[in-house]
Amino acid sequence: MIDIKDICKTFYVGETVIKAVDHASYHVDQGDVVVIIGPSGSGKSSFLRCLNMLEEIDSGKIVIDGVDLTDKKTNINKIRAEVGMVFQSFNLFPHKSVLENVMLAQKIVRKRSKTEAKEIGMKLLVKVGIEEKADAYPNQLSGGQKQRVAIARALAMNPKVMLFDEPTSALDPEMVGEVLDVMKSLAREGMTMVVVTHEMGFAREVADKVIMMDAGQILEVGDPEHFFTNPTHKRTQAFLSQII
Amino acid sequence: MLKDVKKNLIWYIALVAVILATAFGAMKMTERINYEWYWGRVPQYFVFSGDEDQFADGNGEAVIEEIDMDQSKVILEYDNGEKDTLILLQDSLMIEDGDSFSEGDKIGAIHVVRTGILIEGLITTLELSLYSGIIALIIGLFIGLARVSKNPLFRGLASIYVEVIRGTPLLVQIFIFYFFVGTVLDFSRFTAGTLALAIFAGAYVGEIIRAGIQAVDKGQMEAARSLGMNYMEAMIHIIMPQALKRVLPPLAGQFISLIKDSSLVSVIAITDLTKAGREVITSTFATFEIWFTIAGMYLVLTFTLSMIIRYIERRFSVSD
């Protein structure tokens, strides 16, 4: 489904060179739920953002569903419509109502009619349990509600893959559950998901694979059980002992 | 509000006292230079009401019918067969029914009520500001977009434009525009003046819009792009609406400046409010009265605009 070969992403901040992603390779199978963990600054976000070209990679190759992202002929907007993304800071459109947030890209990108977009939008709002707030504006919602709307907005494009970048990190603890529940049900429906999170409970419940990143590199890969019982690397052990 | 007045009563009294003292001081100063105030001369330049003589266009005979106590209908039958019908003031008639007249003779006078030159000037200033404001907004939108563009050509051109316009005096720009560009492209004075103002204000509007775009959270563009919108779609549907809402107050300030700056086009002989004032002064010598009046009229324009903008802002802020 997603084939990542030896990708690099470097940032230049003044004199300093930051290798945010340093020769990372991985393969995500259709329907897999992959959880990425790792200390802050280890390149998890950069890695994820490369997958929908929010960051342009310096070298390497990414193929999603048979389409080569680095190919000049590839229409990047088409790919992005197939790859949903959920951000830590929600990034809902504040000038649009909840329903409009979910409808807008359907109309513009998918060229759906207003009625069709509305129907699909309402269905998804029901799915994430927030249909009663359809006419509210984002600033009238709690963090958990915002994130659920953001998930519905991404799902409205019928993506083949969903990327989540620490979707619960900005939430008050009592709201983490409601967002994870939506994500779990998505995972059970067979959605291909790449999730950066430190919620190890989520990883244990639905992840097929866990990736440990460190200094821009993929340090260790395994199923969740492996990480709970006998992680190989010292850095992984140290990291896990901090977050569990 | 009322509570505030009660609490700070002493300061409100002081405020009124200072205003009164300033007005009194100004009065005393004009007394010292023996200036004679003739406010009575001003109103006729707002609305002109008076008699205007009418003359014959050729030779012929007149047929006069009385309409009422004050007015008569005068039909001028010219020798060449043409006719003119005038309603003239009874007292002003110089000829009687059946009299003949020759070209250039004064027949009588009509009563006219016309807008005065100050009102005409005000309208010209309004038109100048409105047209140049609209054009400036369009220019500014494109400049703002170009300034945040990744394309070095657009970004470079926009930067040069902004730097050149902001780095040279408006007065000089107006002269260049009128004498150089205007002559080459054969613009009327009004067109040249409007465009010069628009190009001037456009640079400032562009900077305001650029700042507005950059103030929108980066995550908004990323969210829009990650949904598959292209750059332009994201700009139009997501970034611009949020940016424009933010820039309304500085934009309002810029348009108020534009109204005031428009007074400079009077140097290329456009009869705007300022030029109208100068013309009135040459015929009345009521220098102080006219300049105070002109200042007041500008104030009415700018104040009205700020009120309108404040209303729009309130309407806008309902959605968040």
Ligand SMILES: Nc1ncnc2c1ncn2[C@@H]1O[C@H](COP(=O)(O)OP(=O)(O)O)[C@@H](O)[C@H]1O
């Ligand atoms: N846009 C950027 N400009 C410069 N440096 C960046 C940028 N984004 C990330 N980095 C740097 O890249 C490294 C990896 O960051 P990131 O991918 O956000 O890590 P993580 O998500 O694991 O915390 C960090 O050192 C960060 O400072």
Ligand SMILES: [Mg+2]
């Ligand atoms: Mg991160």
